[in-house]
Amino acid sequence: MSTKKDSLAEELIIQTLKELKKPASISKIKRFLKGSGLTESRIEKSLKSLVSEGKVIFVEGKYSIIREQQTIIGHFDEARKGYGFVIHPKGDVFIPIRLKGGAMDGDLVEAIITGFRKGKREGKIISVLERKNEKLVGLVERKGLVSYLIPADKRIRRPIVLTGVDDLEQGTVVEALIKVYPKSFDDVIYAEVSKVLGREDEKGIDIEILIRMHGLPQSFPSEVEEEAKRVARFPSEIPSNRRDLRNLFTVTIDGLDAKDFDDAVSLKKEGDFYRLWVHIADVSYYVKPNSFLDKEAFKRSFSVYLVDRVIPMLPFELSAGICSLKPNEDRLSMTVEMLIDKSGKVIEKDFYESVICSDYRLTYEEVDECIESGKFKNQDIERLITELLELKDILEKKRLKRGSLNFEIPEPKVILDEEGNPIDVIIREKTPATSIIEEAMIVANETVAQYFMENDYPTIFRIHEKPDQNDVEFVKRFLAELGYASYKGLKASPKSFQKVILESDKRDDRVLVNILLLRSLKKARYSSEPLGHFGLATSTYLHFTSPIRRYPDLIVHRQLKTLLKNGSRKPKGIQEELERIAEHCSAREIEVDAAERDSQELKLYQLMKEKYVGEVFEGIISGVVAGGLYVELPNTAEGYVDLTEISDKLELNQDKYEIYDRKSGQVFRVGEKVLVQILNVSVAERFMKLMLV
Numbered sequence: 001m002s003t004k005k006d007s008l009a010e011e012l013i014i015q016t017l018k019e020l021k022k023p024a025s026i027s028k029i030k031r032f033l034k035g036s037g038l039t040e041s042r043i044e045k046s047l048k049s050l051v052s053e054g055k056v057i058f059v060e061g062k063y064s065i066i067r068e069q070q071t072i073i074g075h076f077d078e079a080r081k082g083y084g085f086v087i088h089p090k091g092d093v094f095i096p097i098r099l100k101g102g103a104m105d106g107d108l109v110e111a112i113i114t115g116f117r118k119g120k121r122e123g124k125i126i127s128v129l130e131r132k133n134e135k136l137v138g139l140v141e142r143k144g145l146v147s148y149l150i151p152a153d154k155r156i157r158r159p160i161v162l163t164g165v166d167d168l169e170q171g172t173v174v175e176a177l178i179k180v181y182p183k184s185f186d187d188v189i190y191a192e193v194s195k196v197l198g199r200e201d202e203k204g205i206d207i208e209i210l211i212r213m214h215g216l217p218q219s220f221p222s223e224v225e226e227e228a229k230r231v232a233r234f235p236s237e238i239p240s241n242r243r244d245l246r247n248l249f250t251v252t253i254d255g256l257d258a259k260d261f262d263d264a265v266s267l268k269k270e271g272d273f274y275r276l277w278v279h280i281a282d283v284s285y286y287v288k289p290n291s292f293l294d295k296e297a298f299k300r301s302f303s304v305y306l307v308d309r310v311i312p313m314l315p316f317e318l319s320a321g322i323c324s325l326k327p328n329e330d331r332l333s334m335t336v337e338m339l340i341d342k343s344g345k346v347i348e349k350d351f352y353e354s355v356i357c358s359d360y361r362l363t364y365e366e367v368d369e370c371i372e373s374g375k376f377k378n379q380d381i382e383r384l385i386t387e388l389l390e391l392k393d394i395l396e397k398k399r400l401k402r403g404s405l406n407f408e409i410p411e412p413k414v415i416l417d418e419e420g421n422p423i424d425v426i427i428r429e430k431t432p433a434t435s436i437i438e439e440a441m442i443v444a445n446e447t448v449a450q451y452f453m454e455n456d457y458p459t460i461f462r463i464h465e466k467p468d469q470n471d472v473e474f475v476k477r478f479l480a481e482l483g484y485a486s487y488k489g490l491k492a493s494p495k496s497f498q499k500v501i502l503e504s505d506k507r508d509d510r511v512l513v514n515i516l517l518l519r520s521l522k523k524a525r526y527s528s529e530p531l532g533h534f535g536l537a538t539s540t541y542l543h544f545t546s547p548i549r550r551y552p553d554l555i556v557h558r559q560l561k562t563l564l565k566n567g568s569r570k571p572k573g574i575q576e577e578l579e580r581i582a583e584h585c586s587a588r589e590i591e592v593d594a595a596e597r598d599s600q601e602l603k604l605y606q607l608m609k610e611k612y613v614g615e616v617f618e619g620i621i622s623g624v625v626a627g628g629l630y631v632e633l634p635n636t637a638e639g640y641v642d643l644t645e646i647s648d649k650l651e652l653n654q655d656k657y658e659i660y661d662r663k664s665g666q667v668f669r670v671g672e673k674v675l676v677q678i679l680n681v682s683v684a685e686r687f688m689k690l691m692l693v
Contacts (some may be wrong), residue, residue: 106132
C-alpha cells in the first residue's frame with residue numbers, strides 16, 4: 001500500500017510530466033521538483049512505483065505519462081505460468097502476471113504500454129473488451145463444503161468455485177458456464193455446471209474435453225448444412241470464361257490419410273523451361289460473400305486436424321465433395337500457370353478460372369516408393385514425377401540461395417487403434433514427394449503475391465517478420481557455448497540463420513539447435529500489409545493454395561478474381577476489412593495450432609504411460625533449471641529429472657546453459673545426450689518424471 005506521502009509524490013511527478021508534455025530523464029524530473037520537499041530517493045521510489053502500476057512509461061532512459069496513443073487492442077495469449085502477451089500487428093506486448101487484470105486467455109483486451117524490458121514492450125491490461133470463453137471444462141473437486149472446477153486448460157490458474165454440483169461425485173468431468181468473471185489477476189471465477197460429460201476414465205472423454213476446452217465447433221448449424229447441400233453441384237454448363245484443362249495430364253499428391261484434395265499439379269518440359277500448372281479448388285465459386293457458408297467459414301477460419309478426427313472449415317459436401325479434386329471427376333479450379341527457367345525464375349505467369357479432371361490420386365508414400373525403386377504405374381506418371389523432381393531441385397536451390405530456412409523439427413504423429421487407443425508414434429519426415437508439392441505450392445503462392453504487388457491491389461498476405469535483436473543475441477550466446485563457429489556472424493537475417501542450420505546438419509545436436517532457432521523467430525501471421533516472410537527469405541508472400549481448409553486463401557481467391565475482372569480499381573474500405581479478417585484469422589490460428597498440438601501430446605503421453613514406464617531411452621537435454629533438467633526423447637515426449645533427489649550441491653550456470661553437480665563433479669549441459677529411465681507419467685499434466693541411468 002502507498003503511504004500518503006507516496007501518493008503526494010506520485011501526484012507531483014505526474015503533474016510535472018503533464019507540464020513537460022514530452023518524455024523526461026530522471027535528472028530533469030528532479031530539477032523540476034527541486035524545492036517541492038521531495039528527496040531524490042523519494043522521487044526515484046515513486047517513479048518506480050508509477051511504472052510498476054502502469055501509470056508512467058519508461059522508454060530509452062526517459063519517463064512519460066501514459067497517453068491514448070500508447071494503448072493497444074489485441075487478443076491476450078496467456079502462458080501456463082500466468083504471464084502472457086497481447087497479440088498485435090505492430091508487435092506483441094508482454095504482460096506480467098500482476099498486470100493482466102481480469103483477462104483470460106483469448107480475451108480481446110485493451111492494454112497500455114508501461115515500458116521496455118530487454119528491448120521488448122511490456123504492458124498492463126486496462127480493460128477486457130470481449131470475452132473468449134463463456135464455458136470452462138474440467139474435473140469436479142470438493143474441499144470441505146466448497147466445490148471447485150479443476151480446469152483442463154492449464155493456462156487458467158485462478159480458483160473456480162462451482163455451483164450445481166450437489167449430486168456429482170468428485171472426479172466427474174463437467175462443462176460449466178461462467179457466472180462471474182475475474183476483475184483482477186488473483187480473483188476467483190464463479191461458474192455453474194451446465195453439462196455433465198462423464199467420468200475422467202471413460203473412453204473418448206479426453207478428446208471431448210480438448211474439443212470443448214479450445215471451443216472447437218462440433219457440428220454445423222442447420223442453415224449452413226442446408227446451403228451446402230443446395231450449392232454443392234457441378235454447373236450444368238461450364239462458363240465460357242473458364243479454360244478447359246481436362247485433357248491436361250494432372251495429378252494430386254497428398255498423404256495417405258488425406259480426406260480432401262485442394263491442389264493438383266501438371267507439368268510439361270519445353271526445352272530448358274518448365275511449364276508448371278498449379279490448380280487449386282475454386283471454393284469461392286460455391287462459397288459466396290456473406291452467405292451462411294461464408295460466415296461459418298470465417299468463424300472457424302481453419303480446418304482442425306486432431307489426432308483422431310478432422311473438424312472441417314466447410315461441410316462435407318464441399319470439403320470432401322464438390323470442391324475436392326478427386327480423380328476422374330470434373331472440378332472447377334483456379335489455375336496459376338508459370339513458365340520457369342533452369343535457374344528457377346518465373347519468366348511468364350498467368351492466372352485464370354479453369355475446369356480440370358485429375359487423372360490420378362497419388363500419395364506421398366507411393367511416389368517416394370516409385371522414386372526409390374524406379375518403377376512407376378505408367379509412362380505418364382513416370383514422366384511427370386521425373387520432371388517434377390528436376391523442377392523441385394531447381395526451385396529449392398534458388399530458395400536456399402536467397403537464404404530460405406529449412407528447419408529440421410521433428411513432428412510426431414501418434415497412431416491410434418480402432419478404439420482410439422495410442423499404439424505407436426512416428427516422426428514425420430521431409431521426403432522427395434513432400435518436397436515436390438512443397439516447392440510447387442511455394443512458387444505458386446509467391447507468384448500470386450507478386451501479381452498483387454505489381455498491381456498495387458489489396459489482399460491478405462502471409463507475413464513473417466524478422467526476429468528481435470535481443471532474441472538473436474540470446475541464440476548467439478547459446479551457440480557459442482555449444483561450440484558453433486557460425487555464431488559470430490549471426491544477425492537478424494535469413495542467410496546468417498541458414499549458416500547455423502547448415503553447420504548443425506553435421507552435428508548430433510541439430511534438432512535442438514533447429515528448435516532453438518525456431519523459438520527465436522516471431523510467429524507467422526496474416527496481414528493486409530505485405531511485410532515480407534523471413535523464413536522463406538522473400539519480400540512478398542501469401543497463402544493461395546488451400547481454400548478448403550484456410551479462410552485467408554478463400555479471400556485471396558476472391559480478391560484475385562476481382563482484380564482479373566475489374567483491374568486494379570480498389571473497392572472503398574477494403575483495406576480495413578481485409579485487416580479485420582487477417583487479425584481474426586491470426587487469432588484463430590493460435591487456438592487451432594494449440595488444439596492440434598494438445599491432441600497429439602495427449603495421446604503421446606498416454607502411450608508413454610501405458611507402454612514405456614520403466615523403460616530406458618537416450619534423450620537430449622533440452623533445458624536446465626535450478627533443481628534439475630528437462631530431457632526430450634526421440635519421439636518428442638519431454639520429461640524432468642529432479643537432481644535434488646541425488647545431490648544437494650547443485651550450481652546452475654544460466655550463461656553456459658548447464659548445471660554442475662559439485663558432489664559428483666558431473667556437468668549437464670543443454671544439447672548433450674543422456675540415458676534416462678521413465679519413472680511415472682501424468683497424462684493430464686503432459687509430464688514425465690525421469691531418472692538418470
